[in-house]
Amino acid sequence: MSGQADHAGAAADRPGHTADQATAADPVPDGPTAELGAAVAEAAGITKRFGATVALDDVSLRVAPGEAHALVGRNGAGKSTLVSILTGLARPDRGRISFDGRAAPPVSDPSAWRRHVACVYQKSMIIPSLSVAENLYLNRQDRGGSRGPGAISWRALRSRAAELLETWGIDVDPRAEAGTLTVEQRQTLEIARALSFGARFIILDEPTAQLDGAGIGRLFDRLRALREAGVAFLFISHHLQEVYEVCQTVTVYRDARHVLTAPVARLGREALIEAMTGEATELRQVGSGAAPIGEHAPETLAVDNLSIEGVYAEVSFRVRAGEVLGLAGAVGAGATALGETIAGLRRPTAGTVTVSGRPVRPGSVPASLAAGIGFVPEDRHREGLVPLRSIAENMTLTVTRRLGRFGFVSGAARRAAAVPLMERLDVVAAGPDQPVSALSGGNQQKVVMGRALAARPRVLVLLRPTAGVDVKSKESLLETVASAATGGCAALIVSDELDDLRAADRVIVMFHGRVVKEFARGWDDHRMVAAMEGLSGEHDS
Numbered sequence: 001m002s003g004q005a006d007h008a009g010a011a012a013d014r015p016g017h018t019a020d021q022a023t024a025a026d027p028v029p030d031g032p033t034a035e036l037g038a039a040v041a042e043a044a045g046i047t048k049r050f051g052a053t054v055a056l057d058d059v060s061l062r063v064a065p066g067e068a069h070a071l072v073g074r075n076g077a078g079k080s081t082l083v084s085i086l087t088g089l090a091r092p093d094r095g096r097i098s099f100d101g102r103a104a105p106p107v108s109d110p111s112a113w114r115r116h117v118a119c120v121y122q123k124s125m126i127i128p129s130l131s132v133a134e135n136l137y138l139n140r141q142d143r144g145g146s147r148g149p150g151a152i153s154w155r156a157l158r159s160r161a162a163e164l165l166e167t168w169g170i171d172v173d174p175r176a177e178a179g180t181l182t183v184e185q186r187q188t189l190e191i192a193r194a195l196s197f198g199a200r201f202i203i204l205d206e207p208t209a210q211l212d213g214a215g216i217g218r219l220f221d222r223l224r225a226l227r228e229a230g231v232a233f234l235f236i237s238h239h240l241q242e243v244y245e246v247c248q249t250v251t252v253y254r255d256a257r258h259v260l261t262a263p264v265a266r267l268g269r270e271a272l273i274e275a276m277t278g279e280a281t282e283l284r285q286v287g288s289g290a291a292p293i294g295e296h297a298p299e300t301l302a303v304d305n306l307s308i309e310g311v312y313a314e315v316s317f318r319v320r321a322g323e324v325l326g327l328a329g330a331v332g333a334g335a336t337a338l339g340e341t342i343a344g345l346r347r348p349t350a351g352t353v354t355v356s357g358r359p360v361r362p363g364s365v366p367a368s369l370a371a372g373i374g375f376v377p378e379d380r381h382r383e384g385l386v387p388l389r390s391i392a393e394n395m396t397l398t399v400t401r402r403l404g405r406f407g408f409v410s411g412a413a414r415r416a417a418a419v420p421l422m423e424r425l426d427v428v429a430a431g432p433d434q435p436v437s438a439l440s441g442g443n444q445q446k447v448v449m450g451r452a453l454a455a456r457p458r459v460l461v462l463l464r465p466t467a468g469v470d471v472k473s474k475e476s477l478l479e480t481v482a483s484a485a486t487g488g489c490a491a492l493i494v495s496d497e498l499d500d501l502r503a504a505d506r507v508i509v510m511f512h513g514r515v516v517k518e519f520a521r522g523w524d525d526h527r528m529v530a531a532m533e534g535l536s537g538e539h540d541s
C-alpha cells in the first residue's frame with residue numbers, strides 16, 4: 001500500500017481547497033455508517049492468525065451501499081489481511097463475512113465471490129497481451145455470442161465490452177491491447193471488469209500510488225460518479241488527505257484490533273492520527289531546522305551531463321557530504337530513470353557519475369555498490385528483497401564481507417547487525433529471523449531501507465522511499481535519511497511526494513527529461529507542484 005506526490009500533496013495543497021471543505025460538501029450519514037438496509041459488505045468478529053502472529057483480532061467492518069469507506073492503520077495493522085478475507089482469498093479463523101445481508105460464498109467458489117467484490121491492487125491483474133475486450137470477458141467468451149459453448153464471437157465480445165465501457169462512461173478502446181494502457185486506464189478497466197461481474201463493492205488498495213495529479217483528480221471524479229450509481233468502495237491509503245477528499249466514513253485498525261469507525265467529517269486529522277498510533281503526537285516536519293551545509297563540505301556525488309536518449313538529457317548536479325538533495329518529477333519526468341542510472345540499473349548514453357572524485361563504471365549495480373552507492377529501489381518486490389529469507393539475511397545481503405570471513409557469516413552476526421536497524425526504522429515483526437514475505441508491505445519497504453544503510457554508503461539514492469509507509473513510520477524513515485547525512489553521507493531522494501522532498505536541503509525539479517528548476521529549503525508547495533507539472537515561471541524560485 002503506497003502513495004504519490006501528487007495532486008499537490010492532495011486536496012489541502014490545492015489553492016482554496018482544504019480537507020474540511022472537501023468533506024463538508026459531502027452528505028454524511030448520521031451514524032458511524034448509514035444504517036439503511038443491509039450492508040453491501042460486512043465483516044463481523046474476524047480473527048486471523050499466522051503462526052504466533054495475530055493479524056486480526058475480533059475486528060469488524062460494515063460498508064453501506066454507495067459509501068466510500070476508508071480503512072486506515074499503521075503498517076502491519078491488518079488491512080491487507082482483511083482485504084484477503086473480504087475477497088475470498090483467505091479464510092478467517094473466526095468470524096463471518098456477508099454481502100447484501102447474506103453469508104459469503106465458500107472460499108472454494110471464486111466466481112461466486114467475484115459477483116460481490118473485487119480488489120483493484122497496485123499490481124495489475126490484467127493480462128497485457130490481450131485486448132481490453134478479452135480482459136473484460138476473459139473465460140466468459142461463450143456468453144459473448146450465440147454460437148454455443150466453445151465458439152468465440154469476437155465481434156459480439158467487442159460490442160459487449162464497448163457497451164459496458166460506455167455504460168460506465170469509460171473512455172477506452174475495447175480493441176486496444178491491455179499492455180498499452182496507462183496505469184489510470186488499467187485501473188479503470190479493472191473497475192469495469194468488477195462491475196461486469198455484478199459486484200457493487202470495490203476495494204481500492206492505494207489507488208493513487210502511480211497516478212499523477214490530474215490522474216488522481218479524474219479517479220476521484222469517477223469514484224464519486226460510481227457512488228452516485230450505488231457502487232460502494234473500501235479505500236485503503238496511507239495518504240490521509242485522500243481519505244478526507246473522497247470518503248464519508250473511516251475505520252481505523254491498530255495492532256490487529258478495531259479502534260474506531262466514524263464519519264470522516266467529524267474526525268480531525270490529529271484525532272485520526274492519534275487513533276492510528278495510540279498516542280497524541282504531532283507529526284514533525286523532518287528537515288526543518290537542519291543546519292545549512294558547509295561550503296567546504298566535500299562534493300561526494302558528481303553527476304555530469306548524464307543522458308539516456310529519449311528519457312532524460314544533460315543532467316548535472318553535485319551533492320555534498322552531509323547534504324540531502326531532492327530530485328522531484330512527476331511520473332515520466334525522467335527523475336526515476338536518473339536515480340536508477342546512478343545506482344547502476346540503467347546505462348547512460350552519455351555523461352558520468354563520480355563518487356568522491358572517482359568515476360563509477362556505468363550500468364553496473366556491483367560497480368555502484370563498490371563505489372559506495374547505497375540504493376533503495378522503487379519496486380521492492382522486483383529489485384529489493386529475497387522474500388523467503390529472513391529480515392536479518394535481507395538486511396545484510398550486501399555486507400557479508402564486512403560481517404564474516406571467507407563469505408561465511410553467522411546468524412548471530414547477521415542478527416546483531418540487523419536488530420539496531422530494525423529498531424531505528426521501526427520495523428514491526430516477530431523478530432530478525434522472520435521471513436520478509438511474512439511482513440506487511442510497509443515493513444518490507446523499511447527492510448529495503450535497512451539493507452541500503454547496512455552497507456554504510458557514502459551516497460544514498462532513494463526512489464520514492466516512503467511509498468506504502470504509514471504517516472508515523474514515514475517520519476522515522478526520513479529522519480534516518482537525515483541522520484545518515486549528518487553522519488557524512490550524500491543523499492539523493494527521488495520522489496514526487498512533497499513530504500519526502502521537504503526533508504531535503506534543496507530540490508531540483510525535472511520535467512520531460514530536463515532539469516527545469518531548483519528550490520532552496522522553505523519552498524512553497526504550489527510552486528513546487530507547478531514546477532513538477534511544467535508550469536513554473538522563470539521568476540518564481
Ligand SMILES: Nc1ncnc2c1ncn2[C@@H]1O[C@H](COP(=O)(O)OP(=O)(O)OP(=O)(O)O)[C@@H](O)[C@H]1O
Pocket residue numbers: 001050051053054055073074075076077078079080081082428429437438439440441442443468470
Ligand atoms: N503470510 C503471513 N505469514 C505471517 N505473518 C503474516 C502473513 N501475512 C501477514 N502477516 C502479519 O500479519 C500482520 C498484518 O499484516 P497486513 O499485511 O495485514 O498489514 P497492513 O495493515 O496491510 O500493513 P501495510 O500498511 O504495511 O500494508 C503483520 O504483523 C504481518 O507481519
